[in-house]
Amino acid sequence: MTARRAEAELSDGLSPRPLERICTRDSRPLGPLLGPWTVAVLLPGGPCSGPEAGLQWEGREEASMGVQAAGPLNPWPWLLLLVALWSSEATSALNKPTGPPAQQAPGAGLASGPALGERITVFELDYDYVQVPYEVTLWILLASLAKIGFHLHHRLPGLMPESCLLIIVGALVGAIIFGTDHKSPPVMDSNIYFLYLLPPIVLEGGYFMPTRPFFENIGSILWWAGLGALVNALGIGLSLYLICQIKAFGLSDVNLLQNLLFGSLISAVDPVAVLAVFEEARVNEPLYMMIFGEALLNDGISVVLYNILIAFTKMHKFESIEPVDVLAGCARFIIVGVGGVFFGIIFGFVSAFITRFTQNISAIEPLIVFMFSYLSYLSAETLYLSGILAITACAVTMKKYVEENVSQTSYTTIKYFMKMLSSVSETLIFIFMGVSTVGKNHEWNWAFVGFTLAFCLLWRAISVFALFYISNRFRTFPFSAKDQCIIFYSGVRGAGSFSLAFLLPLSLFPRKNMFVTATLVVIYFTVFIQGITIGPLVRYLDVKKTNKKESINEELHIRLMDHLKAGIEDVCGQWSHYQVRDKFKKFDHKYLRKILIRENLPRSSIVSLYKKLEMKQALEMAETGALSASAFSRPHQAQPSQGTKRLSPQDVASMRDLLTRNMYQVRQRTPSYNKYNLQPRTTEKQAKEILIRRQNTLRESMRKGHSLLWGTPAGAKNIRYLSFPYSRPHPAPGDEEAAALEDADSSDSELSFAMFHAYSPARSLQERQRTQQITTVKSLNRGGKPSSSGYQISPSQEEHVGRSRKALRPKPLFHTVDEERESGEESGEEASTPGAGQWAEHGREPSRPLLRRK
């Protein structure tokens, strides 16, 4: 038997025929039964359902809504959810005793039209026509409502992963369906899963992958994700096979192939829930990337393995498997994987190339991205290659170029749409998993379930410690035992395993029910027990998280050090895979970018582009005063200044809170990733704030430039120095021209500041600064009154001006000057820099007199 034959078999394995039979058998009576039930679920979601009044449960619904609205806000989401479930129960209970005719009551009266004759009827109801999309919509809505409820509660998301809740909701719904003798809905069959539910999930993972850290760790990731999945699959399969040989367990009819297949599906881990925990605990980046890479690649590898094993199983029905088939299977495994990746890359480049020309029709940009990703999946599947790996590779490839090509709005749309699709898919799978938990189609075998669970943990431990023991030898920075423990513990199974188990063809697997039951147990165990406890575990293992900050000083200094560290890291740059990356970058710059990126864009990195845009925006905002208006709202002003008086512990605590909340977060190299939601763009906001501040410093310097550096070439250069406008006038040793310029400047400055001579030098610089602003404003308003009138304006106006100026200018003009000049002197005394001494003489000489003059 050759690989060709295996291919043919494989295609059969994917075709849903046997499954369709299973599912369609169930789906027939669903229409009328599910109708009233699902409508009831829908109702509580919108209080706006008023216009559709007239349905029998409407009254009760409204009443209960009223009660909730009056109550406190907190339990609201849960009541909402409960009501949704309860009302569905109530309606089905209402309907049930009256029997089938009553169930169709709303429709019967209306739909009876056609029966009367050939006349045109006024009202008609054709549920069959809309049944499938209708039910799918309702399912998705139910899932969304569950999510809303989950996130309205503040503490719950921190307590358990979202998948827990989805499963619980699913189980509740399943219990209702089971309790009312309904059949479970036909959400899943092989076609739907592989063609519609799986691609969005994988696409999202690939698209949101942090590219750089991923490729920095690619060796370890491939080693771990690829080999780890194989070791787990084979290990679990083989050891379960040994267990099956024991007569006492009654498992002797489960053969080796079936065990291997089960091993492959149960080894598909889905650690996205873990990633959320990691993010919160700020684990180190390589560890984060290991888990991310596993989440990304694991599905693909498991599915490939699964399909090949299914093909083998089918073949085994007719003839025995020879060694050459096994070899062919191995070769096929590699070809399927590599071919898929190749396909993905090609499609990624094509779609990037096409977005190059969409500047005039930006509305279809998202469409191109999605269609090409999907097309890569479908094309790969057509050729029996791994569509999952193809779509992942496609997303990774095109992301970089597409992001630069498409408009900002399209970019946002793509991001949100991708999140939405994947979130819907996964939610549906989880809910469906919950639904199918409750039911009669289970086969509980203590031995099989128990040993499966044990082997899952055992083999995960073996693979983690063995594989990392090897890969650590090649890593510059090995994974510590602590890291490995966390990786071991993050082996959470998820939607993937369940889907694969559920899709096992019954004809080939007489004990499918037992497999499904065991899979469910493993998933429940990992999702609930490991998923909930991994947060505390990471926090417990992570020593630095445990010490509690005690004083404001510590809070401030630690944050400063974090920023300092991040800054120094940026200075050092990234250097793993240095040469490979350099080569790729060169190639990228030389060819790829020229072909794939629009021409009118600057050929700089996206960071600088973003920076430029932000700068522009910052300038505009500062111009219009939008920032000061929004940032300094009235409530803040009402707070009295606390002055220097002794503060109560509560005040100190509140100050610390204030600091903790408002100090800038340290920039993270790994962008936040959350499977279910897009992170609020705090980092971007923060970056904008910082840039605005710098912009203000720049504006200060430019304004100062009018009085001090007017017309000097240095003035033009200042703009590029951002917040270092005064580094230029520092005359470099022996730079006489600059010194001369400075002389000219100083006379200029004395002229323009002459009006301030009346004030005592002791007056704070900031105040003078403010006065100058006011003067400017006043002189504009009143047509050049004496400068001293700046202090005679109405207090409210002064306060307003002062306040807004302060807001815009956290670093006042003169302070800036001081700082820049003095920082030069100060760091010279840094004991650790012996070489600095020689600069001190030069640096101090020219700067001092100017300072005094001010």
Place this chain on the structure above:
Amino acid sequence: MGSGGSRAAQVPDAERIRRETGFSQATLLRLYHRFRALDSNKKGYLSRMDLQQIGALAVNPLGDRIIDSFFPDGSLRVEFPDFARVLAHFRPVDDEDTGTRDPMQPEPLNSRMNKLRFAFQLYDLDGDGKISRHEMLQVLRLMVGVQVTEEQLESITDRTVQEADEDGDGAVSFLEFTKSLEKMNIEQKMSIRILK
């Protein structure tokens, strides 16, 4: 991963810098590559401009001060030995360092004290060995978002200085600074893994 030890000879004066900073051969080489990559027009030294062009540093609230610390005393250029020396503050403390160190030698750059001093000089702009109330306020302004009002900032500053100030001179000296960070694991906080 991805080491390129074959070109170690390129780093000028490598032995002396290594002795001073304690960097490993590979790290020094990588730093040198980085140094040359940052040096935009192959001048052989770095200007402020070169460092300001690091994108991520532009959105670091302390970006300016970090860059400043590479340019002691208003100098306009930093050459490789000084560059490496500044970065050496962030080398992780390894165990053998503490045990076998010759007491006659000066403290290594990555000692706890030197790490703290490096952080301290980010606050202490006028170099008088004290963080005045004013200097503290400036740092806070840099690090706190716009949601906090000036009044709140001022009172926080007062409180911060008060808390650390033991001798009552209204400023935080280096000694007081170290005291306030007594319990912190500075060795870990101020070390960068890649700078072995």
